[in-house]
Amino acid sequence: MxxxxxxxxxxxxxxxxxxxxxxxxxxxxxxxxxxxxxxxxxxxxxxxxxxxxxxxxxxxxxxxxxxxxxxxxxxxxxxxxxxxxxxxxxxxxxxxxxxxxxxxxxxxxxxxxxxxxxxxxxxxxxxLSPRVTREVLRRRLTSAGNAAGADGVDIAERVAALTQREREVFQAIARGLSNAEIATELYLGETTVKTHVGRVLSKLAARDRIHAVILAHRGGLAVDGEPRSQNGQSPAR
The missing domain is CATH 3.40.50.2300 (Response regulator)
Structure with a gap:
């Protein structure tokens, strides 16, 4: 129990x-x-x-x-x-x-x-509501030091350590999806998603999901809430 x-x-x-x-x-x-x-x-x-x-x-x-x-x-x-x-x-x-x-x-x-x-x-x-998430990002992204690797290099190195599945989960986190929503989108169980999220936060050295969102935007991995592929393009739906 x-x-x-x-x-x-x-x-x-x-x-x-x-x-x-x-x-x-x-x-x-x-x-x-x-x-x-x-x-x-x-x-x-x-x-x-x-x-x-x-x-x-x-x-x-x-x-x-x-x-x-x-x-x-x-x-x-x-x-x-x-x-x-x-x-x-x-x-x-x-x-x-x-x-x-x-x-x-x-x-x-x-x-x-x-x-x-x-x-x-x-x-x-x-x-956090989407409106609050946007405001948090705006405030933190204009504050130097709230996320490591201002030029994105350090963040890119951390992202490179992620597996393909972990990168997909990271992109979903960057879009503000909950564990349940990630599970639905990626056809995974919520327990599996929770495990992936934990690994993503650990590899990124992110304090929490909010910090992970900031790192994604700081590293140029998400634009307007949509994830980018490794070549910088929005993925096909």
């Missing part, structure tokens, strides 16, 4: 924590293992519980969600962070993504969306 996804909820509003807890505890594969009312408490709870996922509010007292995200990512590398924000394209949310968050959710997300996002992140996916 698969172990449940262990979740910590970090939010300074008790009613929001309660609401999320009631929703998540109703799911057979998710268990809320802790709550926190501020960033410092979040770090303490995560250190003790080692959760799979943290739902992280951005605007909290003592330590905000951006600083807390950076600490959690550094000190609990097995824990993934999903940022909670009231505003779409919140500047603080982008700061949390830069700090290592795996995506962000609006607080008015519906039940199905919340549960799906937690499962996706726990499975290794990033949770």
């Amino acid at each position: 698969t172990a449940p996804i262990r979740v910590v909820i970090a939010d300074d509003q008790p009613l929001i924590r309660l609401g999320f807890t009631l929703v998540l505890e109703a799911e057979p594969d998710i268990r809320v293992v802790g709550e926190a009312a501020d960033g410092e408490e979040t770090i303490t709870v995560c250190a003790a519980e080692r959760p799979d996922v943290v739902l992280m509010d951005i605007r909290m007292p003592r330590m905000n969600g951006v600083a807390a995200t950076a600490r959690v990512v550094a000190e609990c590398p097995q824990t993934r962070v999903l940022v909670l924000t009231t505003f779409d394209l919140d500047e603080y949310a982008f700061g949390a993504l830069d700090a290592g968050a795996s995506g962000f959710l609006l607080k008015d997300i519906d039940r199905a969306g919340l549960v799906a996002a937690i499962r996706a992140v726990a499975g290794g996916d990033a949770v």
Whole structure:
């Protein structure tokens, strides 16, 4: 039997924590293992519980969600962070993504969306809308040092180490596809895709899927969301 996804909820509003807890505890594969009312408490709870996922509010007292995200990512590398924000394209949310968050959710997300996002992140996916992905890329690609190999040479060397199947998976990641979507497109099982994704991230020395997308664009391997073949042309459909 698969172990449940262990979740910590970090939010300074008790009613929001309660609401999320009631929703998540109703799911057979998710268990809320802790709550926190501020960033410092979040770090303490995560250190003790080692959760799979943290739902992280951005605007909290003592330590905000951006600083807390950076600490959690550094000190609990097995824990993934999903940022909670009231505003779409919140500047603080982008700061949390830069700090290592795996995506962000609006607080008015519906039940199905919340549960799906937690499962996706726990499975290794990033949770970002296409619009947010474009904005993250725009911001990071204009910031030197956010991806190694500004001239693309280092990235090309890493990509050369990928097998043909891993390159196909990498191109799909660069287009923002989830594991399930990659599995459908490449006629693979999701478990197989997850294995390939792990190998791709390792060979690329990418911190996460978002970093892999950046490397693909930095290395000229994807244009307007479409993958390129090795000769730089868009593949035939």
